Amino acid sequence: EIVLTQSPGTLSLSPGERATLSCRASQSVSSSYLAWYQQKPGQAPRLLIYGASSRATGIPDRFSGSGSGTDFTLTISRLEPEDFAVYYCQQYGGTFGGGTKVEIK
Amino acid sequence: EVQLVESGGGLVQPGRSLRLSCAASGFTFDDYAMHWVRQAPGKGLEWVSGISWNSGSIGYADSVKGRFTISRDNAKNSLYLQMNSLRAEDTALYYCAKDVSSGPFDAFDIWGQGTMVTVSS
Numbered sequence: 546e547i548v549l550t551q552s553p554g555t556l557s558l559s560p561g562e563r564a565t566l567s568c569r570a571s572q573s574v575s576s577s578y579l580a581w582y583q584q585k586p587g588q589a590p591r592l593l594i595y596g597a598s599s600r601a602t603g604i605p606d607r608f609s610g611s612g613s614g615t616d617f618t619l620t621i622s623r624l625e626p627e628d629f630a631v632y633y634c635q636q637y638g639g640t641f642g643g644g645t646k647v648e649i650k
Numbered sequence: 651e652v653q654l655v656e657s658g659g660g661l662v663q664p665g666r667s668l669r670l671s672c673a674a675s676g677f678t679f680d681d682y683a684m685h686w687v688r689q690a691p692g693k694g695l696e697w698v699s700g701i702s703w704n705s706g707s708i709g710y711a712d713s714v715k716g717r718f719t720i721s722r723d724n725a726k727n728s729l730y731l732q733m734n735s736l737r738a739e740d741t742a743l744y745y746c747a748k749d750v751s752s753g754p755f756d757a758f759d760i761w762g763q764g765t766m767v768t769v770s771s
Contacts, residue, residue: 546712580757582695589745589761590687590695601759633695638685638709638755641695 547572549634549642557650564621566645568634573614578637581610581619584644585630593632594619621647652676652760654746659765662736670765672729672746677760680704680724683749685758686731688742688767698744699731702753709755714740736769743767 548571558564568579577597582590592601594610597617607622621628629649634642658670670686685700699710699720708720719732729746743766747758 578756582758584695589763590758591761592750592757592759595750595757595759601757631694635695635697635757637757638683638700638749639697641687641697644694 547574547636547640549636549640551632551634551642551645553645554643555646555648557648558624559650560624560626562624564619564624564628564647566619566621566632566647568612568617568619568642570615570617570636574617574636577613579610579612579617580635580637582633582635583628583630584633590633652748654748654760654762656744656746656762656765659744659767661768661770663771664737664769666736667732667734668736668767670731670733670744670746670767672762674727674729674746674748677748679727681752683707683751683753683755684722684729685747685749685755686720686729687745687747687758687761688740689745689764690739690742693742696742700749700753700755701729702755704753707754733767736767738769741767741769 579597581594584590598610683702686698717735721730743764745764746762748760
């Protein structure tokens, strides 16, 4: 079973700053079968990125995904107030990472 | 409007059973794989189980294997999760989620609002 480790656990940033979130897999993730989700308090998760780098429908272009093999990154180029949330990576159809909380500094 | 609505959660004693349901609308249900994902209070997301469009491919997390059974009724646009031998650690908000593909398993693009299951004596 592939284990996904996200870092950092918490990221404290100000609006307008760049956020870089990491997701490392214990084994290579086949064909970039890696997704990213955003979850705000009291809400269901929302798909942001699939295939490691493709934005889901309606996702702003300040969100971007990159990486392959065992190392993946979610980048938010300029944080908007609505971007402060918890972010999870996931191997397709299975294991989620532990999450990274992006909080207002 | 694409929508998933879960039901069937509640308070149940350890060792007992519960059946969750998820009603889908706004999309062609039998074109897509479906999943259950849970989230314990204050914790992260845990994939529980998934089922392909025709029930030909089914998967379970090790934590529920042998106790939980996923099924679907395409004629009723519904997904189910039969949960037996429930434990305190099964306490969580259970989400129904739609896969972007027919299966085996891919990313999840539509989520319900969840149904809460509490296992306690």
